[in-house]
Amino acid sequence: MADDVQKSIVLDFTYTTDTYDQFTQAEIYGKAITKMAEDNKDIVVLTSDMTRSNKTGDFKKTFPERFFNFGIAEANMFAASAGMAVCGKIPFVTTFAVFASLRCAEMIRTDIAYPNLPVRIIATHAGLSQGNGGTTHHSTEDIAILRSMANMTVIVPADSIETGKAVMATATLPGPVYIRIGRALEPMAYPDDNYDYQIGKAVIMRDYGKDAAVIACGVAVKAACDAADELKEKGVKIRVVNMHTIKPLDIDALMKAARDTGKIVTAEEHSIVGGLAGAVSEALTEAGVAVKFKRLGVPDIFSAIGYPDELYARYKINKNGIAETVKDIVS
Amino acid sequence: MHKKDSKSRDQLLDYLDDKAEWLRREIIRLSSIAGGAHLGGGLSMADVIVAVYYYAMNLKQGDPTWADRDRFILSKGHGAVAYCPVLADQGFFSPDWLNTFNNLDSPFGMHPDMKKIPGCDMSTGSLGHGLSVAVGMALTARLDKKSWRVFVLMGDGEINEGMVWEAAPAASHFKLGNIVAIIDRNTLSLDGPTEEIMAIEPIAKRWEAFGWRVFDIDGHDMGALVDTLDKLPPSSDPTPTLIVARTVKGKGVDFMENNPIWHYAGLDKAKSAEALTCIGNCRPKRRT
Numbered sequence: 349m350a351d352d353v354q355k356s357i358v359l360d361f362t363y364t365t366d367t368y369d370q371f372t373q374a375e376i377y378g379k380a381i382t383k384m385a386e387d388n389k390d391i392v393v394l395t396s397d398m399t400r401s402n403k404t405g406d407f408k409k410t411f412p413e414r415f416f417n418f419g420i421a422e423a424n425m426f427a428a429s430a431g432m433a434v435c436g437k438i439p440f441v442t443t444f445a446v447f448a449s450l451r452c453a454e455m456i457r458t459d460i461a462y463p464n465l466p467v468r469i470i471a472t473h474a475g476l477s478q479g480n481g482g483t484t485h486h487s488t489e490d491i492a493i494l495r496s497m498a499n500m501t502v503i504v505p506a507d508s509i510e511t512g513k514a515v516m517a518t519a520t521l522p523g524p525v526y527i528r529i530g531r532a533l534e535p536m537a538y539p540d541d542n543y544d545y546q547i548g549k550a551v552i553m554r555d556y557g558k559d560a561a562v563i564a565c566g567v568a569v570k571a572a573c574d575a576a577d578e579l580k581e582k583g584v585k586i587r588v589v590n591m592h593t594i595k596p597l598d599i600d601a602l603m604k605a606a607r608d609t610g611k612i613v614t615a616e617e618h619s620i621v622g623g624l625a626g627a628v629s630e631a632l633t634e635a636g637v638a639v640k641f642k643r644l645g646v647p648d649i650f651s652a653i654g655y656p657d658e659l660y661a662r663y664k665i666n667k668n669g670i671a672e673t674v675k676d677i678v679s
Numbered sequence: 680m681h682k683k684d685s686k687s688r689d690q691l692l693d694y695l696d697d698k699a700e701w702l703r704r705e706i707i708r709l710s711s712i713a714g715g716a717h718l719g720g721g722l723s724m725a726d727v728i729v730a731v732y733y734y735a736m737n738l739k740q741g742d743p744t745w746a747d748r749d750r751f752i753l754s755k756g757h758g759a760v761a762y763c764p765v766l767a768d769q770g771f772f773s774p775d776w777l778n779t780f781n782n783l784d785s786p787f788g789m790h791p792d793m794k795k796i797p798g799c800d801m802s803t804g805s806l807g808h809g810l811s812v813a814v815g816m817a818l819t820a821r822l823d824k825k826s827w828r829v830f831v832l833m834g835d836g837e838i839n840e841g842m843v844w845e846a847a848p849a850a851s852h853f854k855l856g857n858i859v860a861i862i863d864r865n866t867l868s869l870d871g872p873t874e875e876i877m878a879i880e881p882i883a884k885r886w887e888a889f890g891w892r893v894f895d896i897d898g899h900d901m902g903a904l905v906d907t908l909d910k911l912p913p914s915s916d917p918t919p920t921l922i923v924a925r926t927v928k929g930k931g932v933d934f935m936e937n938n939p940i941w942h943y944a945g946l947d948k949a950k951s952a953e954a955l956t957c958i959g960n961c962r963p964k965r966r967t
């Protein structure tokens with residue numbers, strides 16, 4: 349899709365980080381589906397008492413007859429979305445990531461993934477973005493769960509620019525997709541929207557040298573870029589790969605990073621078990637590529653209460669944590 | 680505990696209203712420390728949780744692990760800000776702890792964690808689980824021949840969850856009259872009015888059809904709350920009890936009342952002060 353077309357789809361004005369960072373990922377999602385739904389009459393939106401949190405209010409206003417609020421009943425909503433998809437609709441189903449991935453895991457797997465239906469799961473407030481909501485609201489298992497379902501595409505956009513692009517890219521996707529986004533105004537990873545986004549194709553964000561590579565997704569991408577910039581000043585030159593699609597994984601970009609550097613750090617707002625780190629290590633092991641390897645994310649514990657930035661620091665998925673880890677692995 | 684025999688009814692009701700006023704002030708105070716809180720549903724449940732903890736429940740001040748205590752599950756876990764101060768006031772931990780609310784490594788976040796908060800009988804936050812957990816606790820009390828009760832407080836929007844409607848028949852099927860469920864019927868969930876989003880009325884009829892005894896009362900009237908709690912059957916009774924507590928979301932702070940915007944919000948200094956003034960003004964008249 350050409351950039352000028354995308355511009356007219358998501359926002360009504362030219363966007364740069366300055367314009368985009370006024371909007372959370374969920375707000376951009378809300379705008380993107382409202383635009384997409386003008387052309388595609390089959391798009392419907394389902395929510396579970398989360399219109400405000402999930403930013404689907406614009407859509408509701410514009411297309412009230414295509415908007416369904418199921419109340420606080422997520423399992424029912426996901427199974428119903430399968431029913432609509434079977435009959436030809438393209439449902440965008442929104443709730444917090446933790447409820448989508450855990451409470452509704454079976455409805456998603458059996459009713460949506462198994463029949464390979466074009467349901468778009470937009471999982472907001474993912475990872476540690478509801479920091480002081482505590483464990484019941486942290487979503488640190490969802491990537492692992494969703495990527496283990498056959499037929500499922502799993503996307504973790506780096507910022508709101510990429511969220512808009514990912515949502516629009518679903519237009520031509522025949523099967524189900526899980527798009528996992530944050531809560532607040534996270535810092536922008538991209539300077540502008542002028543890049544080619546394709547599902548399953550990683551983006552090289554920094555390519556300063558071959559000392560190590562950081563493979564990141566979500567909020568960790570911007571942190572990894574900042575770490576790379578800082579490290580470069582100190583003579584450590586790394587590559588940063590934005591692995592926005594966890595499934596299907598961009599094996600080529602991964603293998604190239606592994607072969608070029610021999611040192612891989614993964615960084616994600618997720619448990620270090622089974623998510624991006626899991627996908628990367630499975631691929632490397634199967635290919636017989638040996639690297640020095642370090643996983644950053646929430647260790648195998650239930651995460652603490654705190655503000656997101658404090659938790660990112662605790663689990664080393666901020667700039668300093670990533671820079672420190674890279675220094676360790678290259679020394 | 681502060682049972683009715685130690686005080687005249689009027690003294691008792693004044694005492695409970697005082698506690699509810701104090702709790703509302705705590706909600707506002709803690710929301711500033713926390714940088715935001717579930718104000719609407721915290722304020723609506725204040726009278727109910729005070730009546731339950733200071734009048735109905737069999738507890739030992741300062742002993743959160745007493746084996747024969749009544750249990751309480753805050754199924755609407757986002758009401759933590761209206762719950763944790765009560766546990767502190769029961770002597771289960773120092774009230775100073777509350778000053779860390781929402782901060783890094785605090786025991787208190789927006790949803791209660793039983794592993795971190797003494798006196799909290801169950802971790803909650805994902806809606807719709809509490810009644811099922813209550814069924815398990817009540818079954819255990821039966822197995823162990825114990826007479827303690829399980830109280831469980833749900834939101835009204837929360838009863839949209841399907842699991843509530845698996846637990847409701849289980850409670851009556853297993854003859855769990857040792858369960859007392861309460862619905863904080865403030866008519867609003869997160870997006871707006873429950874009757875517009877996913878209707879739950881007629882609540883009483885639905886629960887009666889599932890085999891429950893139902894009391895439908897004003898959840899801000901301490902007299903009505905106390906009278907209803909007096910009518911609870913012995914825990915050996917076969918029929919579980921539901922109290923539909925008709926409440927107002929944001930109760931006590933007039934600019935928050937009946938407005939879903941205040942479901943979760945932060946307050947600046949001026950707004951906090953205004954809220955505290957409202958709470959003072961709206962306190963029920965003293966009887967003694």
Ligand SMILES: Cc1ncc(C[n+]2csc(CCOP(=O)(O)OP(=O)(O)O)c2C)c(N)n1
Binds near residue numbers: 398720805806833837
């Ligand atoms: C399973 C689940 N779905 C959604 C939420 C998000 N959420 C938190 S509070 C709330 C509204 C609750 O409304 P209600 O039960 O009426 O509570 P109250 O009005 O008393 O705050 C929602 C949707 C949640 N915590 N758990």
